[in-house]
Structures are given as C-alpha cells and as structure tokens.
Amino acid sequence: IDQSADLTRMVEDLLASAQADAGRLNFSPAPTPIRREVDAVVREFSRLPGRIKVRMTTAMVHADPGRISQLLRNLVSNAARYGGPHIAIRGVKKNGRYVLEVSDDGDGVPEEVASRLFERFVHQGDRPLTVGSVGLGLAICRVLADGMGGTVSYARRNDRTVFAVTLLMANPAEAVAAA
Secondary structure, eight states: OHHHHHHHHHHHHHHHHHHHHTTOOOOOOEEEEHHHHHHHHHHHTTTSSSOEEEEEOOOEEEEOHHHHHHHHHHHHHHHHHHSOSOEEEEEEEETTEEEEEEEESSOOOOHHHHTTTTSTTOEETTEESSTTOOSOHHHHHHHHHHHTTOEEEEEEETTEEEEEEEEEBOOHHHHHHHO
16 A cells, blocks of 8 residues: 555656656646645544654645646655654644644755755765655655746655645635635
8 A cells, every 4th residue: 555655646746747748747726724734644644653743734725736736746755755753743823824744853965965955866975865666756845836826845854854745725715615
C-alpha cells in the first residue's frame, strides 16, 4: 500500500511536470476550506507510525482543491520519508493570506542544496539528494503554488525543517457563497 501510494504521487508529479512544460497545467481555483484538504491528506498518511499534529486557523483559501491536495501530499510525503518522526501542519492567516506550514524535526537539507531545493532533479555532488526519489516533488510544489497565486519556501527554524505554502484568501463574498 505504501509503495502504491508513493508510485501514485510520482506519476501525478510526472504528469504535472509534463503538463507544465507544455503550458497545459490547468487550475480550477475556487473558495476552498483549507482544513478539509489538510484533513483528507492527513487521513492518507494515517499509516505512519507517529501522528501528524495539526493546528490550524479555519479559513477559505482561493485554490484548486486537487492541486492543493497534491502539493500537501508531496510535502507530507517528504517529511515522512526524509525528515524526523514528529510531523506538524500549522495554518494561520497572515497579512491577508493564509500560511500553511509542514514541518518535521529532521536534520533538514544541506546548506549548499537549499538554494536549489525547488529545482528539478536536485543532486548533491554526483549523487541524488534523496535516494529513491524522482526529484520532482518540490519542483512541482513550486509550480502548483505559483499556479494558484501563492508561494512555497523552505527554512530551518527552532531545529525544525519547515516548508511554508502561502495561499490567497478567498474573496469574502465567494467564501460565503461556497460555505
């Protein structure tokens, strides 16, 4: 089951990469309850030995539900495969946007790789940065975040690896109509 889920994510990433290269990666942004999308992704990872701790402010974001789920799956998958055992998802409204962080207590990435982390097929020297990886997950996260008018970033904070996705808030009138 774990291997098929990983394979599914790789296929999704390869398809998204090919569509982006061809200029045909489609987005259907709509008012989206971000907690619903996070909860669905967390359920997919319920097989993990530890729990994923979730602490979020409820909000409606302007995002493509399928694409935000793909982005979150990539970040949580990376945290589970390469990070520490304690994964957390935190979401807050900040400066008119919504910031969603996926963090873990792993070692993070080497400093010399951090500036290239969102590029395709990132390697450390002559070796892949992560064994068993296609090397597209974080590059796809950047493409997906950009396509929804948001951003994604990496930082080390308080001994934690933190990937932050900043999304647009849904227009209040749209959010009310969608609720």
